Amino acid sequence: PRITYTVHADSRIARIDPRLYGSFVEHLGRAVYTGIYEPGHPEADEQGFRQDVLELVKDIGVTTVRYPGGNFVSGFNWRDGIGPKESRPVRLDYAWISKETNQFGIDEFANWSQKAGVTPMIAVNLGTGTPQEAGYFLEYCNHPSGTALSDLRAAHGRAAPYDFKLWCLGNEMDGPWQTGQLSAEDYMKKARETAKIMRWIDPEISLVACGSSHSAMPTFPEWDRIVLEGLYEHIDYISCHQYYENEGNPKDFLASFLNMDNFIETITSTINYAKAKTRSDREVMISFDEWNVWYLKTDPWDAVFKDKAKRFQPAPPLLEDHYSFLDALVIGGLLCTLVNHADRVKMASLAQLVNVIAPIFTQPGGDVIRQTIFWPFQMVATYGQGYALRSFSRCPTFETRYGDARLVQSALVYNEERQQIVLFALNCDFSQQVTLALDLQGFGVTRPRTQVLLQHQDLNARNTFDQPDNVSPRTLSLQAEPGNHHDVVLPPLSWNMLLID
Ligand code: AHR
Secondary structure, three states: OEEEEEEEEEEEEEEOOHHHHEEEOOOOOOOOEOOOEOOOOOOEOOOOEEHHHHHHHHHHOOOEEEEOOOHHHHHOOHHHHOOOHHHOOOEEEOOOOEEEOOOOOHHHHHHHHHHHOOEEEEEEOOOOOOHHHHHHHHHHHHOOOOOHHHHHHHHOOOOOOOOOOEEEEOOOOOOOOOOOOOOHHHHHHHHHHHHHHHHHHOOOOEEEEOOOOOOOOOOOOHHHHHHHHHHOOOOOEEEEEEEEOOOOOHHHHHOHHHHHHHHHHHHHHHHHHHHHHOOOOOOOEEEEEEEEEOOOOOOOOOHHHHOHHHOOEEOOOOOOOOOEHHHHHHHHHHHHHHHHOOOOEEEEEEOOOEOOOOOEEEOOOOOEEEOOOHHHHHHHHHHOOOEEEEEEEOOOEEEEOOEEEEOEEEEEEEEOOOOEEEEEEEEOOOOOOEEEEEEEEOOOOEOEEEEEEEOOOOOOOEOOOOOOOOOOOEEEEOOOOOEOEEEEEEOOOEEEEEEEO
């Protein structure tokens, strides 16, 4: 097929918030221990942080990292993870039926974030935790000095406040799997009282309320409406979480972006409704702070519950999905959706970053590799900066469980500083190449220079420690004439990035 693809320089959706390219490190499996932190590893620095992992964290271009959970946070006492390491308590982690040694806590995370060059996004415990404990946690982190907790931080080696500005009011509190699950009303009240305390301590923080855990929750979107109406004046963001997996029909799986589109649009409408109902001038935005491919149904992590020998191990290998080429294509499609909603989605977190459903994968004591999904994320995080633009095309569609999906899922970004137009495009056609006939209006003379392509003949191809570059991008230099009309060829089933200047 040949598709005319028109875009005008003035058709701006919004400036992309760099925090759209965030990720997530939870105390879960080997995300922390033998992931980002492994004292004794040949690559560990003096603080025990793996430098080989840090390098890839910088390379992938993540901007924020959410911590310490996830489900873990809802049973976590932040005080267990501070002070001299030898006196920290070993605890049972109810969320993942693991043993938490607390050798890594908030002070270590602050140091690691600084080395990684990422902005921390911290979650408080609204499961077993109280509003006041959330306040104490914030006081420990952000209050300058002269109180028991701020002086305790100084005694632990950090005199200046951490000044963390992004805080999540709990995690997935609608889920029966959550320690201390709440009804929407009860969560709303608890989060409201927590938000009041937290803002009294530091009025400059931004707060994220828990939205539905996913769009198939029986309480969706009523949960979101109740939370938004009750918290509208207290929060800055509502969270969305959604994971996708191949349930046997690759076409449906490829169209995951359509489900994410609908989810964002429903939550946007719910926010607008709550804004009108509360007569507010405030703009609450979306934090899509958990999204990824996760083989939850086919590789049940909860086997640890049933197997006595596997219960309560420290840093057990959990949720270690080995991603395929097809998974990487799906991630590309989802990234386009996030960029295309840059007006309402201001933050997002690929869940997660290392080992646990992650683009970066380590061997304890050994190597680190980039999984297939590393690549689309890295391309969009690195080049998807500037304004998201709206494009117009009469694109053929294909039938999926989510409805009719565009054959080519795409996003277009204009970077003013680099004077560069960047097209991201996923060709969902299994057998045919698609030619995009670009009609670029209002940009002056343009010339496509480079096409970066992720393509593999085997949908199941994976990167392994023996073949770490099996699925990796290819860069083509283009010999295009300067002008406003350019034909771009997207091979069958491929993820593409086109740089035009
Ligand atoms: O990212 C894995 C888990 O998925 C998180 O702990 C939880 O928030 C979600 O259910």
